[in-house]
Amino acid sequence: MQTLISPFVSHSLRLAPPLPRNSLLNNYHQASPIRLSSHFSTTSLRLFNSGAAAASRDSEMTTEDGKDPRIAKIASSIRVIPDFPKPGIMFQDITTLLLDTEAFKDTIALFVERYQGRGISVVAGVEARGFIFGPPIALAIGAKFVPMRKPKKLPGKVISEEYSLEYGTDKMEMHVGAVEPGERAIIIDDLIATGGTLAAAIRLLERVGVKIVECACVIELPELKGKEKLGDAPLFVLVSSA
């Protein structure tokens, strides 16, 4: 099995130091290089629960609770980068997951096992990291793949939906005719934070009569309560990073 961190070891002096992994894992309490722990502690209060809560969460995770054994490896393959794109944000970097062939394969397999055989004819993926996870799932379950894109990227006639950002708004577009009323869809993105982007995707598809079976993400940041923005659409995630 390819060790997650090995591609970066030779560059560790220059890279943003990899932080303790998502709370799903024992790694949360592993010893880290001295540089990291001081960096980590300044942001941990804001973005992570206290150590005590984390410890109890960890012990919940290590007791048998029906979690698929592949999930731990997937969670440990995700790299957390502090202060990207701006100070205070702990960025969940899935590129390291994509470098781990088993973890990437397992990620797709977990979604495929969940969604095959359920009459889902549409996999909608949100630009751009949803484009990495959506197509392999679509291919495996025999569904079409529909890219949900930033403005002015799709060449044909589009419908668009505005959504809020922290400052200002953005738009998401889908091709007219890509989907038909009555089709059953899942929406894929790498991560759900505030839920604004996924909510816009839901609105776009529902406007043309598509039924959203579920929203599926690799990672959830539950403190941002994105799930509440999804209305009736259920949410399924592999890794929860609190």
Add this chain to the structure above:
Amino acid sequence: MSETENEVKDPRIQGIKTKIRVVPDFPKKGIMFQDITTLLLDPKAFKDTIDLFVERYRDMNISVVAGIEARGFMFGPPIALAIGAKFVPLRKPKKLPGEIIFEEYELEYGSDRLEMQVGAVDSGDRALVVDDLIATGGTLCAAMNLLERAGAKVVECACVIELPELKGRERLEGKSLCVLVEYR
């Protein structure tokens, strides 16, 4: 479109060709835009597209598939998964976190940059570069340069579509290019 000597020959190709939608005057007048989203809407044609590349590359010992943002992200990962290679996204500026290297390339007006994360590939990696289409070859060249600067060997570039009149193939400086469909 007609099959020429540079296209892969296979009965599945005709089905793939018919699924590509040409949108005139996008993004501006005079451009006949090759829209692959209609290909993605046909599960059989999309699967055939991926299968054709997988059949070609599965025994070439490719350890990394690099996909160019954003349409290369739709074709690269399925190929990578099927051949057991890692997937490396090559992105527009400021999208990739962590330390990056960048390569500038020319646009019709001005220039742009392609970025790759430091440590994603190293010497010893045999790489395939994937994008939906090759036009002038500028982006593909930038992609190859990034991979080679990091020590990887670029084995081939793979695109669904080539616009041969723009001579992108010649820009690749001897690196081989595999395409499924030409548009003249």
